[in-house]
Amino acid sequence: MESIKVGLLGLGVVGGGTWKVLARNAREIARRAGRNIEVTRVAVRDVAKARKLLGPDVAVGADPFEVVRDPSIDIVVELIGGDTVARELVLEAIAQGKHVVTANKALLAKHGSEIFAAASARGVMVAFEAAVAGGIPIIKAIREGLTANRIEWVAGIINGTTNFILSEMRSRGLPFATVLAEAQALGYAEADPTFDIEGIDAAHKLTLLASLAFGIPVQFDRAYIEGISSLAAEDIKLAERLGYRIKLLGITKRRPEGIELRVHPALVPTRSLLANVEGAMNAVLVRGDAVGQTLYYGKGAGEEPTASSVVADLVDVTRLLTADPENRVPHLAFQPDAMDDTPILSIDDVRTSYYLRFSVADQPGVLADIARVLANGGISIGSMIQQPSESADTAELIFLTHEAVERNVNEAIAKIEALPFVRSSVTRIRMESLA
Numbered sequence: 001m002e003s004i005k006v007g008l009l010g011l012g013v014v015g016g017g018t019w020k021v022l023a024r025n026a027r028e029i030a031r032r033a034g035r036n037i038e039v040t041r042v043a044v045r046d047v048a049k050a051r052k053l054l055g056p057d058v059a060v061g062a063d064p065f066e067v068v069r070d071p072s073i074d075i076v077v078e079l080i081g082g083d084t085v086a087r088e089l090v091l092e093a094i095a096q097g098k099h100v101v102t103a104n105k106a107l108l109a110k111h112g113s114e115i116f117a118a119a120s121a122r123g124v125m126v127a128f129e130a131a132v133a134g135g136i137p138i139i140k141a142i143r144e145g146l147t148a149n150r151i152e153w154v155a156g157i158i159n160g161t162t163n164f165i166l167s168e169m170r171s172r173g174l175p176f177a178t179v180l181a182e183a184q185a186l187g188y189a190e191a192d193p194t195f196d197i198e199g200i201d202a203a204h205k206l207t208l209l210a211s212l213a214f215g216i217p218v219q220f221d222r223a224y225i226e227g228i229s230s231l232a233a234e235d236i237k238l239a240e241r242l243g244y245r246i247k248l249l250g251i252t253k254r255r256p257e258g259i260e261l262r263v264h265p266a267l268v269p270t271r272s273l274l275a276n277v278e279g280a281m282n283a284v285l286v287r288g289d290a291v292g293q294t295l296y297y298g299k300g301a302g303e304e305p306t307a308s309s310v311v312a313d314l315v316d317v318t319r320l321l322t323a324d325p326e327n328r329v330p331h332l333a334f335q336p337d338a339m340d341d342t343p344i345l346s347i348d349d350v351r352t353s354y355y356l357r358f359s360v361a362d363q364p365g366v367l368a369d370i371a372r373v374l375a376n377g378g379i380s381i382g383s384m385i386q387q388p389s390e391s392a393d394t395a396e397l398i399f400l401t402h403e404a405v406e407r408n409v410n411e412a413i414a415k416i417e418a419l420p421f422v423r424s425s426v427t428r429i430r431m432e433s434l435a
């Protein structure tokens with residue numbers, strides 16, 4: 001049987017890994033796919049560098065559009081990244097009637113609706129397992145394994161770079177910049193590491209997970225995003241003392257009024273599964289009404305873990321080539337004409353618990369006044385500690401609240417900060433029990 005011809009766009013961390021895994025496991029992969037999967041053309045910027053890895057038998061060039069328009073190519077694998085050239089390439093590949101495999105979450109989170117619509121109209125597949133949580137087959141799990149369920153929420157650590165940074169800062173007491181440089185050297189970080197640190201990469205992935213879980217359009221612009229750059233080392237330590245760890249979480253939750261879609265640092269109980277996901281590892285918890293909670297854990301970035309998902313998509317596409325387009329698994333898990341328009345909730349309407357830390361003058365009546373502000377906002381105090389601060393007449397207060405509406409918490413914070421005896425701004429970090 002003739003082999004499947006693949007055009008590979010990009011031969012960096014993920015492209016290089018994909019080439020290596022396909023070459024090393026060629027026989028095993030062919031036994032699974034039913035056909036040989038052969039990379040016949042590659043496009044990169046630095047052709048000489050690529051030639052060293054590929055050897056003489058593969059055509060290498062600097063124009064990825066030539067690959068996309070080559071009639072002999074069956075599947076285009078886009079591993080260039082970004083949402084400009086990559087968007088044009090993917091749309092052109094679809095227009096040429098080629099199936100696409102991509103790891104590009106930025107592209108799909110922003111242009112997914114356009115790309116999936118174009119692919120459905122042309123009857124081709126766009127597979128993107130590597131775009132969310134690297135080597136973890138979370139898309140397959142949600143799209144196929146959990147189809148019986150009404151999914152209630154998905155919560156995960158879906159950015160390896162920030163989890164690596166938070167873990168190393170906590171366990172080795174290393175400064176932020178040192179750990180970021182290590183993550184970059186290990187190939188975890190995005191081309192622009194602010195995407196990692198500011199939560200944007202996690203929000204790209206979460207946007208895709210929300211669509212798969214709830215059958216809603218891809219709406220990256222509606223996601224609430226807060227990164228780790230303004231986290232204080234003091235809060236990481238205090239959280240530890242209180243029995244929590246701070247993780248950058250992506251959370252999407254179905255509520256009666258709409259869907260929560262948010263990425264931000266959160267205190268999670270130290271005994272919880274997610275709190276113990278360390279280093280560059282990723283983990284995603286999914287709660288379905290029938291199955292309960294399921295956990296998916298593994299390497300969320302890096303050369304071969306990510307290639308593992310790219311190659312799995314290549315095998316899937318190869319197996320499904322001869323199936324009628326209507327009989328294939330829908331791109332976003334739900335049939336395109338059965339998508340929902342449930343609104344994404346504003347962050348003001350989110351309900352969760354909160355950690356609040358601030359300094360006050362250590363004098364009578366302070367706690368009573370603060371408790372009154374919280375009570376008036378309908379915010380119930382779960383626990384409170386007072387600790388001495390550097391100056392003798394100042395105390396530091398830490399409140400852990402029960403679940404409350406974010407709008408009320410923000411209004412209470414503004415009132416607290418305006419009280420005459422309050423001596424600092426209020427540090428507010430959300431808390432998730434993940435129960």
Ligand code: NDP
Pocket residue numbers: 009010011012013014015043044045046047049062063064079080081082085103104105106130131134187188189190191300301302303306
């Ligand atoms: P790299 O920067 O390591 O590789 C990018 C590749 O694309 C390079 O080979 C580069 O060529 C090539 N390239 C860039 N622009 C062009 C162009 N205009 N024409 C032709 N080739 C071009 O990126 P990664 O491999 O890390 O990431 C690729 C994708 O995978 C991104 O979408 C990323 O978000 C995603 N991803 C990455 C993960 C990771 O662990 N790194 C994990 C999961 C997803 P040259 O080398 O010659 O410059």
Ligand code: HSE
Pocket residue numbers: 131133134158159160161162188189190196201300301302
């Ligand atoms: N920069 C990403 C991360 C790569 O750190 O998780 C995988 O998407």
